[in-house]
Every structure is written in structure tokens, then in C-alpha cells.
Amino acid sequence: MQCRVCDSTNLELAIDLGSQPWCNHFLKPEEVGQEPYYPLRVLYCHDCATVQLDYTVKKEVMFGDHTYLSGVTKSLSQHFKNVAEEIDETFFKETVAKSVLDIGSNDGTQLKHFQALGYDVLGVESSIKTAKIANDAGVPTLNEFFNLEIVKKLNRQFHVINAAGVFFHLEELHSVTEGIKAALREDGVFVVQFLYMKRIVENLAFDQIYHEHLLYYNLKTIEVLLNRHGLSMFDAYLSPIHGGSIIGFVTHQGTKEPSDRLTAMREAEVTEKSNEFTTYLEFAKRIEQMKKENLAYLSQAKAAGKSIWGFGAPVKGNTLLNYFGIGTQYLDYLVEKNELRRGLYSPGMHIPLVIEGELDKLPDIYYVLAWNFKREILANNQALIDQGVEFYFPVNPPDA
Numbered sequence: 001m002q003c004r005v006c007d008s009t010n011l012e013l014a015i016d017l018g019s020q021p022w023c024n025h026f027l028k029p030e031e032v033g034q035e036p037y038y039p040l041r042v043l044y045c046h047d048c049a050t051v052q053l054d055y056t057v058k059k060e061v062m063f064g065d066h067t068y069l070s071g072v073t074k075s076l077s078q079h080f081k082n083v084a085e086e087i088d089e090t091f092f093k094e095t096v097a098k099s100v101l102d103i104g105s106n107d108g109t110q111l112k113h114f115q116a117l118g119y120d121v122l123g124v125e126s127s128i129k130t131a132k133i134a135n136d137a138g139v140p141t142l143n144e145f146f147n148l149e150i151v152k153k154l155n156r157q158f159h160v161i162n163a164a165g166v167f168f169h170l171e172e173l174h175s176v177t178e179g180i181k182a183a184l185r186e187d188g189v190f191v192v193q194f195l196y197m198k199r200i201v202e203n204l205a206f207d208q209i210y211h212e213h214l215l216y217y218n219l220k221t222i223e224v225l226l227n228r229h230g231l232s233m234f235d236a237y238l239s240p241i242h243g244g245s246i247i248g249f250v251t252h253q254g255t256k257e258p259s260d261r262l263t264a265m266r267e268a269e270v271t272e273k274s275n276e277f278t279t280y281l282e283f284a285k286r287i288e289q290m291k292k293e294n295l296a297y298l299s300q301a302k303a304a305g306k307s308i309w310g311f312g313a314p315v316k317g318n319t320l321l322n323y324f325g326i327g328t329q330y331l332d333y334l335v336e337k338n339e340l341r342r343g344l345y346s347p348g349m350h351i352p353l354v355i356e357g358e359l360d361k362l363p364d365i366y367y368v369l370a371w372n373f374k375r376e377i378l379a380n381n382q383a384l385i386d387q388g389v390e391f392y393f394p395v396n397p398p399d400a
């Protein structure tokens with residue numbers, strides 16, 4: 001295999017999460033037990049330090065029909081609003097006739113915030129259902145996979161291009177990056193938002209590793225990709241979203257100096273050895289330890305006669321459940337807000353999904369799979385906590 005970023009063949013296995021079903025397809029009753037399994041292995045590139053999966057589930061399988069809607073959670077919607085306001089305030093406050101392109105625009109939640117600020121907006125979204133939701137809500141959205149071909153057909157450039165959490169999905173990594181370069185005005189800003197691998201390692205958030213995420217970036221490694229296509233990052237900061245994401249500001253290479261805070265973060269990656277192979281091997285060992293601790297906790301709770309339900313059914317939860325081997329021997333249900341998932345089962349472990357508030361009983365313990373919304377979850381469920389329901393966070397970063 002060749003490195004997805006730099007083409008090197010000098011790759012080595014760092015983390016092996018075994019064979020897993022595709023985690024973003026919750027199963028209909030008739031599909032239970034029929035789901036295919038794929039290897040989930042993370043390789044390290046000894047030349048550019050990018051960590052990446054070696055096995056690609058075809059994108060048509062992965063993104064034709066996903067049921068994740070970004071409008072669903074309050075803190076995410078607030079984050080999208082903040083991002084739009086920050087970009088406008090910092091770069092385009094005085095600009096007239098400004099425009100924004102959102103790649104992987106989902107249900108249009110991000111673009112609605114730009115519309116409110118007077119931007120001409122365009123979304124590109126690969127899911128048919130989700131693109132329709134956006135169009136119906138008045139957010140112009142192309143139902144396509146974004147790449148250079150689409151940009152050539154569009155034949156226009158934008159002040160802002162936004163890509164939140166898509167750079168790790170992309171099979172056509174280089175065509176997409178070239179498309180961004182071509183669609184970005186000379187004075188334009190490309191806002192790239194991605195899970196920060198350095199934080200994933202620090203937080204033991206290994207459940208962020210799943211088939212949809214082909215690549216896991218640090219600043220050093222995303223810059224290898226950007227530079228290869230004539231783009232460079234000039235500013236970035238760490239946001240708590242999704243348990244630790246980088247919001248990076250990118251433009252055409254050679255036009256802007258890096259900010260002090262970006263320089264400081266780059267230096268931290270060097271001093272903390274964030275891009276070294278041994279760091280990932282150590283990470284793999286810590287995941288094993290975490291598995292032992294979690295299974296011990298759940299076994300003890302069951303032995304004490306306690307009922308346990310999963311809280312949330314995020315895609316990443318399936319990596320954790322499958323790798324730890326947590327099924328209905330521990331969790332009776334996964335409780336979820338997204339009504340599109342009513343009556344479905346989790347892939348691999350086959351735990352039934354129920355919609356929050358629709359059961360007339362409570363568990364003794366909620367095992368929280370949507371751990372990145374810790375603050376929101378604890379605030380919304382104070383009444384249950386007062387009644388004695390315990391909330392257990394298998395992944396528990398200090399700033400979640």
C-alpha cells in the first residue's frame with residue numbers, strides 16, 4: 001500500500017482494532033447478522049508521519065444513506081454559528097457580495113448561519129436524503145461527491161470554503177484538495193476542521209477510529225497534504241468540538257505568514273513527539289488497558305444486579321462496543337435522540353436502539369457513548385442524576 005498523502009510505501013502497522021462492521025449503518029431487524037466485516041487497522045507512514053487506515057470501504061457504501069444530522073445537537077449547532085461569525089468578523093466583514101462553499105454540508109446547518117450573515121451559499125453533500133433536507137430548508141445544495149471535476153463544472157470561486165470533518169473521509173484526497181485550490185479566490189480562506197489526532201491520543205479517544213475516517217491528522221501531517229497542492233495554513237486553534245478538533249485557516253501558499261498560536265502548536269507537536277511511531281505504539285497499549293478496565297467495571301455492575309443502557313448511538317460508539325466486545329450481555333439498549341434510527345440495531349453487537357424518553361423505565365447506569373457531549377448531557381439529565389442514575393464515561397477527556 002502507498003501512503004494516501006505522500007505516496008511512500010514505508011508504512012507500518014500501529015494499531016489493530018480487528019475486524020469490524022461498517023459502523024455508520026445501523027441495522028434493520030432483517031439485516032441483523034448479515035452485515036459484512038472489514039479490517040480496521042491504522043498504519044503509520046515513516047516518511048510523512050500520517051496515520052491512516054489500510055482498508056477502504058467503498059465510498060458509495062459509506063456515504064449514500066447516512067443518518068447523521070448535524071442540526072440535532074445543540075452544542076454542534078452553536079459551534080457552527082460561532083464559526084460563521086468568526087470567519088465573517090475576521091476576514092470578510094466589509095466585503096460585499098461574499099460567497100461560501102461548504103464541502104460535506106450535511107443538512108445545511110452550517111450554511112444557514114452564513115446565509116444569516118448575507119453570504120451567497122452553496123453546499124455539496126453526498127447523501128441524497130440529507131441534501132434534500134438542506135434544499136427543502138432553502139440551502140442550495142448539490143447532491144455530489146466533491147472533487148476537482150465538480151469545481152470545473154461549477155466554474156466559480158468563493159471567498160470562504162469550509163470543510164468540517166471531511167478530510168479524513170476522502171478516498172479522492174488529492175482531487176478534493178486540488179478542487180479546493182481551484183475554487184478558492186485569491187483572497188479566499190479555506191477553513192478546515194478536523195479531529196486532532198494529538199488529542200485523540202491524549203484522550204484515549206480511540207473510538208474516533210472507524211472506517212469512515214481513513215486519515216488522522218496532526219498539524220504537521222495535514223500541512224504535508226496542503227503544501228503538496230499549493231495551499232498553506234496560516235492560523236489554527238484547538239476547539240473542544242468532537243472531543244478536540246483543529247479549526248485551521250488556509251490560503252494560497254506564499255501569501256500569509258503563520259500566526260504565533262499556530263507556530264506554538266507546531267512546536268508542541270515536536271516537543272511532545274506527537275508525530276513519532278513510538279507514540280502510536282504506546283497509544284495501542286493504553287487502549288488495551290482501557291478495555292480491561294471497562295469490562296471489569298461493566299462485569300461488576302452486572303454482577304451487582306444493575307441495569308445498564310448505552311447513552312447515545314454515535315457512529316464512534318460502535319468502534320468501542322465492537323472492539324471491547326460489549327453487547328446485550330451488558331447493555332439492554334442504546335438510547336438515542338435521532339428518530340431516523342428508531343427500531344434499528346447497532347452493527348456487530350446488535351444492541352436495540354430506542355428513542356430517548358420513549359421507555360417508561362430507567363437504567364441504574366448510563367454507559368455514555370456520546371462522551372464528547374459530556375457537559376450538555378450532564379446538564380440535560382440533572383433530574384435523572386438526582387434520582388440516582390449513574391452516568392459512566394468510558395472516554396473522559398478533561399475538557400469534554
Ligand SMILES: [Zn+2]
Nearest residue numbers: 003006045048
Ligand atoms: Zn506519507
